[in-house]
Amino acid sequence: MPQSREIQLVARPTGQPTEDLFRLVTAEVPDPAEGEVLVRNLWMSVDPYMRGRMNDTKSYIPPFAVGAALQGGAVGEVVASRSDSHAVGDLVLHMQGWRDYAVGPARSFRRVDATSVPASAYLGVLGMPGLTAWAGLFKVAAMQPGETVFVSGAAGAVGSLVGQLVKLRGGTAIGSAGTDEKVSWLREIGFDAAFNYRGGVLAQLQAAAPSGIDVYFENVGGEHLEAALSVLREHGRIAVCGLISDYNAATPPRGPRGFMQVVSKRLRIEGFLAGDQGPHQADFLAEVLPALADGRVQARETVVHGLENAPQAFLGLLAGANTGKMVVSLSA
Ligand SMILES: NC(=O)c1ccc[n+]([C@@H]2O[C@H](COP(=O)([O-])OP(=O)(O)OC[C@H]3O[C@@H](n4cnc5c(N)ncnc54)[C@H](OP(=O)(O)O)[C@@H]3O)[C@@H](O)[C@H]2O)c1
Structure with missing residues (x-):
């Protein structure tokens, strides 16, 4: 029976979370029962939605329990199996991150193939963030070839794929990010225009899109949403993926000014969740997997x-320390 380290939530945050809200403890892992597998985690994901789960509020996903291990996406290797569907050595994707070992029914551990892609890609470009980008852009915003798309949070896991998908489908991609280095990387990976939002959003967006935008892929909120409303063309669409500038707000965040433009321009705004996009999984992978493989x-x-540094990775993600997907490597 292996000893497993896990990260537990100690208390709920007010505003910006801090490292003292997490603790590393050692727990015993039970042997797998009939139909179960034991998995050694190799990679775990930290994602912005985890900030919402630290609050004790009703949402689309239950809050993390204080005094228990956190949860989240992870990729690991089956080290013991009492199920016919999984063999020792299989690589699996599952939701028991934030710990060294996971045990549970084999059906909760989806087998993945990492012969031609890195295993960690299943937490990012080929996983939940990837599906979010693909479905938000093509199914929610119904982006068409030739259209101009603005995406905020563009140098992150979701945003960086959104811009590249816009280019693959013959559109114009504009992105914003929080450092000049991230902005340079966006240009390198094919964005037509990119800017550092710390210099203000509206004027830079107007300069990048002098004749307006058709789609706004919303990851941030606040000033970004106000600027996008102003620059959207008639019958534009907004796919509301996330509002990360609000997540650490201790008081209710301000709404965008100019919301009446939704009416005057006959805009369609739609929020969406990755969890509802399962039916698009096969189409998403059919487009993104070959594009990833051929560059x-x-x-x-x-x-x-290191698992002990997972809280630091999560807090860094909320503060913009990542370019692309933030992942935690758990293998020695
Ligand atoms: N609807 C869904 O099902 C779904 C699924 C996945 C993700 N999401 C949402 O999609 C967005 C991106 O998620 P992700 O996983 O790809 O994360 P990510 O973009 O890889 O990482 C978060 C990034 O947000 C930026 N950020 C943090 N605070 C900000 C602020 N106040 N203003 C502007 N930018 C800020 C930081 O980059 P900078 O350096 O550029 O500031 C940071 O790197 C989030 O809003 C998330 O909640 C939604």
Whole structure:
């Protein structure tokens, strides 16, 4: 029976979370029961939605429990199996991250193939963030060839794929990010225009899109949403993926000014969740997997090493320390 380290939530944050809200403890892992597998985690994901789960509020996903291990996407290797469907050595994707070992019913551990892609890609470009980008752009915003798309949070896991998908489908991609280095990388991977939002959003967006935008892929909120409303063309669409500038707000965030433009321009705004996009999984992978394999899509990662540094990776993600997908490597 292996000893497993896990990261537990100690208390709930008010505003910006800090490292003292997490603790590393050692727990015993039970032997797998009939139909179960034991998995040694190799990679775990930290994602912005985890900030919402630290609050004790009703949402589309239950809050993390105080005094228990956190949860989240992870990729690991089956080390013991009492199921016919999984063999020792299989690589699996599952939701018991934030710990060294995971045990549970084999059906909760999806087998993945990492012969031609890195295993960690299943937490990013080929995983939940990738599906979010693909479905938000093509199914929610219904982006068409020739259209101009603005994406905020563009140097992150979701945003960097959104811009590259726009280019693959013959559109114009504009992105914003929080450092000049990230902006340079966006240009390198094919964005037509990119700017550092710390210099203000509206004037830079107007300069990048003098005749307006058709789609705004919303990852940030606030000033970004106000600027996008102003620059959207008539019958534009906004896919509301996330509002990360609000996640650490201790008081209710301000809404965007100019919301009446939704009416005057007959805009369609739609929020969406990755969890509802399962039916598009096969179409998403059919487009993105070959593009990743032949280099038309670049998937950058920021890697933090060691389970004990997972809280630091998560807090860094919220503060913009990542370019591309932030992942934690758990292998020695
Ligand atoms: N609807 C869904 O099902 C779904 C699924 C996945 C993700 N999402 C959402 O998609 C967005 C991106 O997620 P991701 O996983 O790809 O994360 P990510 O973009 O890889 O990482 C988060 C990034 O947000 C930026 N950021 C943090 N605070 C900000 C602020 N106040 N203003 C502007 N940017 C800020 C930082 O980059 P900078 O250096 O550029 O500031 C940071 O690197 C988030 O809003 C997330 O909640 C939604």
